[in-house]
Amino acid sequence: MLKIGRLAELSGVSVRALRYYEEQGLLESERTPAGQRVYQESAVERVRFYQQLYAAGLTSRHIARLLPCIDSGHTDADQRRMLREQRDRIQAKMDELASVLRRLDELIDLTRTHP
Amino acid sequence: MLKIGRLAELSGVSVRALRYYEEQGLLESERTPAGQRVYQESAVERVRFYQQLYAAGLTSRHIARLLPCIDSGHTDADQRRMLREQRDRIQAKMDELASVLRRLDELIDLTRTHP
DNA sequence: CCTGCCTCTGACGTCAACGTCAGATTCGAG
DNA sequence: CTCGAATCTGACGTTGACGTCAGAGGCAGG
Secondary structure, eight states: OEEHHHHHHHHTSOHHHHHHHHHTTSOOOEEOTTOOEEEOTHHHHHHHHHHHHHHTTOOHHHHHHHHHHHHHSOOOHHHHHHHHHHHHHHHHHHHHHHHHHHHHHHHHHHHHHOO | OEEHHHHHHHHTSOHHHHHHHHHTTSOOOEEOTTSOEEEOTHHHHHHHHHHHHHHTTOOHHHHHHHHHHHHHSOOOHHHHHHHHHHHHHHHHHHHHHHHHHHHHHHHHHHHHHOO
């Protein structure tokens, strides 16, 4: 059982971010009688996963729509379509990054021989 | 010789974006006597390259600092450091994307067998 | 000369994922 | 009990890459 500050530490995000995730419907929390948030240990992994998804260019809304798949393993046609959509988008982005990487490497080589 | 609307068409960005690039010092333009912008054909390629760099997570300022390397092929120590910095950042991001891709693929597999 | 589209500058609007601040509570160590 | 640290809600601020709108002027065809 973690309080919000501890979860923030363990998962490497800010307290504000965790409250924001809850606001967006991504992260549930129990409450103490006084109203303080309490999380399961498993929340650490979940928050880290969210960070990866954000870094991959998904929005809160995308993630919210993926949650049912992640939690239940069950999906309707729409969700499966979205999963593939995001998958393809990420693949495309990787290709683009690879292309930029090659160009930067060329530049680096070029400026090593031409200082 | 291209006017701004034509360049926007050919390079796939908005007219507003082109003016913004100029504002940020990324794109020069000649001017007609009446003050309208005129570009070389080579601007098309350049703008497309900028789009790739933006997509790779660089900011206008980053790109502006890279311009001397791109144009002259000469660099000082600071610029070389920055080139490697961006290169490494992009590599790290690709690794992260690859990781997310694997997880999404797992999910897709899982939801194919568990519809 | 008229007209409809293009372009100009300048300025405010947008969107997402938080940062930050204020003021009030609550917790926990001593 | 006390007092500093952590937490709460609510609300406004930030940043980057543009979108959008207003008002004015330029350009080509008929």
